[in-house]
Structures are given as C-alpha cells and as structure tokens.
Amino acid sequence: MAELEQRESWGSRWGLILAAAGNAVGIGNLLRFPAQAAQNGGGAFMIPYVVSLLLFGLPMMWIAWTIGRFGGRFGHGSTPGMFDRMWRHPAARYLGVIGVALPLLFCLYYTYIESWCLGYAWFSLSRDYASSAGHAVHLRTYLDEFLGSTTTTSYFPGFNSTITFAVVTVLLNVWILYRGVAKGIELLAKIAMPALFLFCLVLVVRMFTLGEGRGSIWDGLQFLWTPDFATLCTPKVWVAAAGQIFFTLSVGFGSLECYASYLRDNDDVALSGLTTVAANEFVEVIFGSLIAIPACALFFGADQVPEIAASGSFSIGMVAMPEVLRSFPGLEFFGTIWFLLLFFAAFTSSVGVAQPVMAFFEDEARLPRPAAAMVVGLMWVLGTIPIVFFHRYGALDELDFWAGTLGLVVFALIEAVLFAWIFGIRRGWDELHLGALIRVPRVFRLVMKYVTPVLLAAIFGWWFVDAIAHDLLVPRPRVSYAVADIASFPGHFARGPALAPAAPAPGGDARSADQYQAAIAAQVEAVEHDLFGWAEAEIAADGRLRVRSFAADPTLLRVLDAAAFERWLALEGFHYEPSNDERPPAADAAPRTVRLQIEAWNRAPYIWLVRVVMLGVVFAFLVITHAVWKRRARLRRDEADAASDPAGAEVPS
C-alpha cells in the first residue's frame, strides 16, 4: 500500500484562533449588524440576539468544531468524508456534498462583493469619488455604474474596473489557498486580523474626533441602542436576530469543520469554539455599533439615520460612509482604511469558506495542493466572471438566496440532526470534551439535541414561506430609470412624496407608479428581451421634471410615452434638489435639461441559468464523490484479494 500522506496542520494555537475568528468576522459584522439592530428594536434587538446565540449560535459552533476534529482524525477535511465517518450509510457522504457545493457557490459571489471593497479602497486612495468643479460624483450612481447595475456611463464606461478587481480578488484568494493552511490561511490571519482591529480603532477614534455635523455621534448611538421593547412581540424581529447570529458566525458552511480537521486530539475544541464566538462578537457588537451608524448620524443628522439604516448594509458601507469620509479631511487615508477594513474582513472569510473545497480535492480526490488550487481557482474565476456581468439581472442575489441563505440553514440542520441523533449526543458530547479544559454546561446537551434542530427548521420554514409570500421564486423583470448625465449636476436627484398634480393624464391615464412598472415588466416578459427608453426633461423652478422628448423601443412605447413618463416621475416624487453652493438660474434663463434613461432588464433567463449552474455544481460534486468512494471500495477489494492471495496479487497503482 502506498505511504500515507501527512495532512497539513496549524502552526500555532493563536494562528488557529485568529484564522477561525477571521473566518467568522466578515462584512456583516460591520454593516449588517448595525443595520439589523437599527431596524429591529435598537437595544431591545440584543435580547433575541443573545437568545439566538445561546440556543443555536454557540451550539452550532461547538457542533462544527467537534465534527471537524472528528473527521480530521480520519484524514477528512470536508463534510462528505466527515459525515461518512459519523454515519456508516451511503447517504451520509452525499449529504456531505452540500458542505462542499455551498461554500464554492458562496465564494463565487462573496469574492465579488469583496472585490468592491478592494476597488473602493483604491478609489479612496486615488480620490476617484471626490467631486470636483463640473464633475459631481453621486455615490449611489457611482456604485450602480461600478457594479454594472445601470448602463449609464458618467463614472465608469464599462466593466473594466469591476472585472479587474474581481479577478484580482479571486486570484489573491487562490494564492492564499495554494500556500496551504499554515503558510497561507494562518499567515493571512496573523496579518489581517490585527490590522482589522487596528483599522477599527483608528476609525472609532476618527469618528469621535470629527466634531459635530448635522447631528452627533451620540445621536447615532442613541438611535442604535434605545430599546423598543414593543418590537419583541414581533416574530420578524426574532427571525432577524436569528438570521444575524447565523450569518455572523459562519456556521453551516463547512469551513469551521475544515479548520477543526487540522487539529489534534489534545486540542480544545470547546474553548476554541467559545473563543471564536467571543472574538466575532467583539468586532460585531463593539466596532459594528461604533462606526457606521454613528458616522451617518453625525454627517446626515439623526432624522436621516432610520432611512439610511433601512437602505441596507451595502448602501451604508458603499454610499453613506464614503459620503461621510469624503466630506472631512483625509479621504485618502481614512477612506482607504475603511474599505481595507471591509476587504480584510471579507478576505479572511472567503479563504476560510473556500478551504473545504480545497480539502475535498486534496483529501478525497487525492489531488496535490497545486493541482487542487488550480481546479478551485479555475472554477472560481469561471464562476465569478458571469456574476459580474449578470449582476444587473440579479445573479448575485439569486445565489445569495439559495446558497448563502436557505442552503446554509438546510446544511446546518443536517449537521445538527446528524450530530445529535445519528452520531449520538452522548458520543458527540464526549468528543466535544476530548482534550478540553472547560466543561460545557450540561443544559447545552439538551439544547443541541432538541432546541437547535427545531429552531433551524423553524428559520428555514419562515424564510422559505417569506420568499414565496414575496414572490421571490419567480424572476420578474427589473425596471428602473437613471439620470444619464448626472455628473454635471452638483445637486441631488431624489424621490419623495408624490408631486402634484398626479391627476389622470389627458388620455385618461390613471395608473399608479407600480402599475407603470408592472406594464413595462409585462412588455419585457412578452418580448423576452431588455427594453430601453431615453427622455430629455427640463428641470422646473420647483425641482420637478417636465419630459420634453421621449424615445424608446417600440414595445416600450406601447405602454409609455412622454406624458406618462412625466406623470410616473411625479408620482414617485422624483425631483432635483440644488446643492447649497449652486447658484439659482436667472429668471430669464432657459431651464436646465437632464437626460433620463429607462432600463427594463429581462431577468428570467439569467436567473434560471444561475439555478441550473447551482444544480450543476451540486451534481458535479455528487458524481466526484460517487467516483471517489467507488474507487476506494475497489481498492479495498483488491487489497483484500492481495492479502488472501499474495502470490497472484497486483499492487494497486
């Protein structure tokens, strides 16, 4: 028999803890947590948050570490092999395939998000989004153009920047994986995690020394931490808290299991799991609440914070924060620090999530590390590039929903049931405490067996029903409009309350804003391709827009003309707000004109393509797993034959 190959291992205990913490700490700690807390009861959000942490965050963390070390003992770094060892049933390894396919699918889009942070770090350093005379940078449009969500070209003429940063980010990840566990992931964590803490400290100090804007730092903290206990009666708040705990700890990816597989029997998985949670909460609760929301309150004013918080994590991080940072001295330094902070947080997570895929090819398919890195890198690049191009069709959101949301809960549920009910809670409990300094309170044994699986099933049910209720499973066209020449306007185009008169148009058009969108979407579905329209509008003295000319695809013209578009704009309260230093036009001056662009994206074919690719990835890993185990069985048979008949035996290659 060929010699056994020595698996990799961690270089040091602190390196492992930093790597595990880096895996858990991600963009969500700094952006998603404050947004969720602000929208779900402020300080009171911490009650369901801590309950969720105790009832399934911490138990799942311990389950993941225990499964990982157990599987690693038999040379398995990914869940097909781990599950196979835990449950001697053919189904086990195929269930474990989810723990390889999900991380890969997650990495395809997460590295794209990571690349935005890298790109924005560069743009901060080069002051690319600082406005200058005659060239106003509107950060919402800047982001939309960078991501290719719109085809306007005020700041980015095409996909060159986006694709460059995406590919560089993927290659950086693959390079770290190629270097291995100790010299790659662990070294990265030893550099990136202290840097991340340092950047957080620098930004907190910066925020508290900015002085006063329209509001103050304290307004933001008050908004974030004032408890609204009435929200605790709302199931949505409990589900939001459970979701935040789930995402922030990176359980359900198979990555912590993979990290733990490089441990030894005398290593302490109970304490390692607890420390991972502690470090993650440190970044999330302390730094997550002290940077973004307080900064927005200071700059935009306390009254704007609820709207900013409700706009979502990326809007806070990529639109509101750059707006704050560029308004004070030191954009090159503090802007770069902010985005490098997000980048490092994402980078340490993405390499961790990708490691189970590497381990699968190394441990199960028996590829040498360079070959495994090449295979993973190839799949990664080939998978990420289409997501960049199809982002406008919702490819990223689709992957996030299936792989990064529902898939994770399903996999965590499988793990919890496997651990507590099939492997056995008694064996699992003993395995958890092997080499452990601490004794986990016995109540967690009951929690792991009964509460955690039930809660995970409930979360899955809630999210799935919610998706059906919001009609998320059927891909609808995305309809929007944008200002094509926005860089020449120093003020802001904003939506607000409907502008009068929103009375029926002369032709009897009494449609609502939603009905305009629905009518255009119906046309897109009928012709099955994207539709575009272009309009030129005058900006009236009160800021509202009067559409003077309108050209569009003939299909679009059937449901929208100049008068209807003007009415639609009025219904949405779309208007221009001049900046403070913008001089009002002379009374006899001709009104300023603005070019608008309507875009209606036919999402369905791309969404179905993403779904097919997702299934294809799962199927491919199932086939590989099947082939690997079949080959093992054949080799075992050959070895058994050779042992029983040494004279006529052939040595397997």
Place this chain on the structure above:
Amino acid sequence: MNGVALAFMLFTMGGVLALNALCIGLWLRRGKTRPAASVPAPPADPPAGPPAS
C-alpha cells in the same frame, strides 16, 4: 444620549468584553497546564484511500 440607551450599550459591550477576557484567561490557564505539541500527531486511522496514481 439617554440613560436607558447608554445603560443598554454599556451592559452589552461589557458582557462582550467580559466574555473575551474569560476566553483569554482560559487560554492562558490552559497554556500553563497543557503545553501544546508543535508537531501534529499522525491520523489515528489511515485515510480512506491511497493517493491517486
């Protein structure tokens, strides 16, 4: 910032800091009682299959 919000914030952050301090303390205690070996032990069981040819 009102007192209730401040109390909630300080209580939560204090809890997180205490948890981190506890973990650091436990690791230091463990370091004294169980020095970790620098060389990993080989797997107790062989991998499920030999290297690919």
